[in-house]
Amino acid sequence: MKTVIFSAILLIVIILAVIFSAYYTARVTASLDEALSQLSVALAEEDWDGCERLFDEFSQQWDKTEPYLAILFDHNELEDTDVAIDYLGSYIFLREKPDAVAQLSALRLSVTHLKKSSVIGLGNLL
């Protein structure tokens, strides 16, 4: 009977963990994508000071959330995102618009992929 109670509690914990992780991932990735969207507008206008400020904000946000995302996602994927962030920072610092735009696009793809990979759907199930 103890085992049944334990497994019932475990099932509730699993369901709550799955719901919370899906909610957390959706919230965090939406926030990160929003920050990158603002950065993309600043980059299009070549507002480099604005870009640096927005990039710093994004980096800080990423540094805060990455340890929690590491619980849920492949660490190699997160490391690739780290590398992409570093590249973007350098391109913004060097005022290299074409490279920065391309890197920003790749970074947005990485962030949205995190969200997509946690969505319950046929694409992920099969």
Place this chain on the structure above:
Amino acid sequence: MAISFLRTVILYFAVMVVIRLMGKRQVSQLTPAELVVTIMMSELASIPMQETGVPLFAGLLPISTIFVLEIAFSLIGLKSKSARRFLGGKPSVLIHNGNILLDEMARIRFDRDDLMEELRLAGYANIKDIQYAILETNGQLSVFPNKAEKPLTQKDIAKINKPER
């Protein structure tokens, strides 16, 4: 290195707890469903142990899910005979009154050599000596010899010693 060590310790205890809670059966007594669960669990535990890039959660969550499913299905099996048959299969009679039931052997794809090997291991060389041979759901063969081949019991000795009136 330290991460691998700590992950291994965590996963070892997680698997040990789950196996312990699932029951006291030995490996040789596992039904097909239980064997599949055990193999899957060991595989799930070994991946996050070796690959530090894989989140620990990615190993612990499926192990916990399998444990919950295993408990749920064993409870269903306790309540329902048909569910128990579906999950664990049913025993197959392979020999009846010294005759091999070839249709049943073909159905479960159990060949004559395997049957003879199991019978020899049980101490019987001649099929005619066997009343029943039943292949159990855990893969073991239960052999019931003919009356003439059964060893002498205390009851038989008592019958012999009992003076006839």
